[in-house]
Amino acid sequence: xxxxxxxxxxxxxxxxxxxxxxxxxxxxxxxxxxxxxxxxxxxxxxxxxxxxxxxxxxxxxxxxxxxxxxxxxxxxxxxxxxxxxxxxxxxxxxxxxxxxxxxxxxxxxxxxxxxxxxxxxxxxxxxxxxxxxxxxxxxxxxxxxxxxxxxxxxxxxxxxxxxxxxxxxxxxxxxxxxxxxxxxxxxxxxxxxxxxxxxxxxxxxxxxxxxxxxxxxxxxxxxxxxxxxxxxxxxxxxxxxxxxxxxxxxxxxxxxxxxxxxxxxxxxxxxxxxxxxxxxxxxxxxxxxxxxxxxxxxxx
Amino acid sequence: xxxxxxxxxxxxxxxxxxxxxxxxxxxxxxxxxxxxxxxxxxxxxxxxxxxxxxxxxxxxxxxxxxxxxxxxxxxxxxxxxxxxxxxxxxxxxxxxxxxxxxxxxxxxxxxxxxxxxxxxxxxxxxxxxxxxxxxxxxxxxxxxxxxxxxxxxxxxxxxxxxxxxxxxxxxxxxxxxx
Numbered sequence: 001x002x003x004x005x006x007x008x009x010x011x012x013x014x015x016x017x018x019x020x021x022x023x024x025x026x027x028x029x030x031x032x033x034x035x036x037x038x039x040x041x042x043x044x045x046x047x048x049x050x051x052x053x054x055x056x057x058x059x060x061x062x063x064x065x066x067x068x069x070x071x072x073x074x075x076x077x078x079x080x081x082x083x084x085x086x087x088x089x090x091x092x093x094x095x096x097x098x099x100x101x102x103x104x105x106x107x108x109x110x111x112x113x114x115x116x117x118x119x120x121x122x123x124x125x126x127x128x129x130x131x132x133x134x135x136x137x138x139x140x141x142x143x144x145x146x147x148x149x150x151x152x153x154x155x156x157x158x159x160x161x162x163x164x165x166x167x168x169x170x171x172x173x174x175x176x177x178x179x180x181x182x183x184x185x186x187x188x189x190x191x192x193x194x195x196x197x198x199x200x201x202x203x204x205x206x207x208x209x210x211x212x213x214x215x216x217x218x219x220x221x222x223x224x225x226x227x228x229x230x231x232x233x234x235x236x237x238x239x240x241x242x243x244x245x246x247x248x249x250x251x252x253x254x255x256x257x258x259x260x261x262x263x264x265x266x267x268x269x270x271x272x273x274x275x276x277x278x279x280x281x282x283x284x285x286x287x288x289x290x291x292x293x294x295x296x297x298x299x300x
Numbered sequence: 301x302x303x304x305x306x307x308x309x310x311x312x313x314x315x316x317x318x319x320x321x322x323x324x325x326x327x328x329x330x331x332x333x334x335x336x337x338x339x340x341x342x343x344x345x346x347x348x349x350x351x352x353x354x355x356x357x358x359x360x361x362x363x364x365x366x367x368x369x370x371x372x373x374x375x376x377x378x379x380x381x382x383x384x385x386x387x388x389x390x391x392x393x394x395x396x397x398x399x400x401x402x403x404x405x406x407x408x409x410x411x412x413x414x415x416x417x418x419x420x421x422x423x424x425x426x427x428x429x430x431x432x433x434x435x436x437x438x439x440x441x442x443x444x445x446x447x448x449x450x451x452x453x454x455x456x457x458x459x460x461x462x463x464x465x466x467x468x469x470x471x472x473x474x475x476x477x478x
Contacts, residue, residue, distance in 0.1 A: 010357040018360035019386045025379025026425055043372045047320065051328040126327040130374040131339045131442045132426060137327070163375060171375060178435050199438045201337060261336060 031133075031179040035148075041166040048169040051126040052139050104265060107155040118270040120144045124263050125169070134176035134197055136160075138266065141168040149228055151269045157234030157257030158182065158222060159266050170268070175235065175256055176201055183223040184235050186214050192223055193252075195235055201260055203236060205252035212250070216241060220254060230269065303356075303466070311465045312362055316369055318464070319346055323373040338446040342457075343370040343381060345450050348414050349461045351389035352399060360386055376422075384421040388414050404455035411454040415447045 036044065105121065120140050128135035140146055142165045152159040152172045160174035173180045176197040184195050184205070193208045208214060218238045224231025240253035303311075322342035330340070347363050354362075363385035367378040392399065392414065401407045423440070427433045462468065 007357060014357050014360045015386055015390065018364050018382060021364070022379045022383035022386065025377065026383065026429070029377050029379060029429065031375070031426070031429060039368065040372055043369075047324070047372060050324060054324065054328045055332055057332075126373075127331045127336060127339070128374045128376075129323050129327040129339055129343075129370070130341060130376040131446055132422070132439050133375050135375050173375070178432075178438070179430060199441045261334065 036164050036166055044166045044169055048125065048137065048139070048166075051137065052123070055123065055125040101265075104155070118145065120146055120268040120270065121265060122146075122170075122268055123265055128171075133179070134174045134260075135163060136172045136174060136263070136266075138170045138172060138268070139168070140268065141166050141170045143167050145270050146170050146268050147270065150271065151229045151233075152266050153233055153269065154258050154263070154266050156259065157236070158229060159258055159263070161228050162268065172266070174260065175203060175258075176260060182229065182235060183225040184220040185223045186212075186238075187219040187221050188215075189213055189218070192225075193220075195220060195254055198253075201256070202239075203254040203256060205238065205254050206249065208250045208252060209248060210243060210250055214238060214241065214250070214252065307466070308356075308358065312365070314464045315346060315350075315362075315461065316366065318460070319343060319366055319369055322346075323370065327373045338442060338449075340446055340450055342450075343367065344415060344418055345411065345454055345457050346461065347381070347385045348388060348411055348418075348454075349458055349465075351385060352392045352401070352410065352414070353458070353462070353467055354465065359389055363389070380422050380425055383425070384418045387421050388417055391417055401458070407455045407458055408451040411458075412447065412451040415450065419443050419447065 122138035122140035122144075124136050125139045126137040128137075136159075138146075138152075146162055146165055148162055148165055150162040152161060158175055160172045160177070160180055163171045163173040165171075174197070175182055175195060178197045180197055182195040184193055185191065186193070186208075189212065191208060191212045191214060194206045195203045196206060198204045205220065216238055220235040220237065222229040222231055222233045222235055234257040236254040236256040238252050239255045242251045244251060319342065322340075326340050326342060330336075343366060347366055350359050350362055350366075360382075364378065364382050367381040367385065370376070370381060371378040399410055401410060419440070423436055423443075426439070427436050
């Protein structure tokens, strides 16, 4: 008597093969640095433009909402005038958006003057679709000179580092992610510690000894240790200190300097020794807000 | 009920297209509207449907394929979810006599139960990989709200998937055999 029929055998074999493949895949997986497979790179290049399109249509959607949908119930008499006003309002909104964008980009460029001579301005086009990871997708990739492990900043502070790159897009492991550990210094006391992402868009500062005189409100900057982040970039501020009855270290909560809720544009810093060649080959002159690719600063 | 291979491939292609659409909603549309903290992991829901409702030797390979697509949108990669999917499928097979998705409420309960299995598998592996089991509780904090929302919408998505896969919209683990 056959205990297991053919179909069950096939199921068991298939389950085994796929489970073994998965276990092998997990064993090879690194959560702090990624190399896209050919499949990943190809499909990302196809799908990411859709994400980019949706992300950039935010302004149009909000403008539509504010200027049209909210005035549906106005009287017929005023319709023509209202439309004219809303059209002008829409133009104004767009111009105001452009003005704000310009301001932000200028701040970004001025901010990074002393940090890296080569930087790529990029827009955030998406977030990681898994709950466990805090990763953003940028609309610039290796063709603009971006490399894996390039630091990413805004004028407010540190965002993270480039985790994986395709030709035109890159994924950034933000400091909110639990796999990203940033070596920091408390600006006031010069105490060293490690910032890790936790939950709720907050971070934790670890390995600070109980006798260190840190206080709520102390600012954290990058220590420049580890070879990824430049020294002195703002990371966040201590917002809570709790001393347990046990252990040698303090438990500290940190709010990042960067408001990740409102993150739209970032600067990717290209390490000098690696980025020089490619960065200079790429278009060096910005052509408009958030359109520029690589900005190369010539230093004598 | 048996399904022809060609019909299965068509259904799978439509499911992949649906997953891509839902992943774009999660990764781009929702963050645009300010929903950045909790992600809706639609890949889990689609794989749960296949694991619970389909009775085919090809399901593990379909799970692998769907996770490959998911890896485009997440650094989670394909392997973690594939392992979790296979474990969920084996659990569903084991419990198949008990699973009767006859009402929307039952569907929500079953989906929530299997999401917990999924979460435990994935989070344990992540904690093992990063060597920090303190993160388990933290990850749970981000998992619960999203998983409840997914369970609530699961009857709708299961209904859509049952149309795509041409299986009865209610019932237990007696879906399509290929």
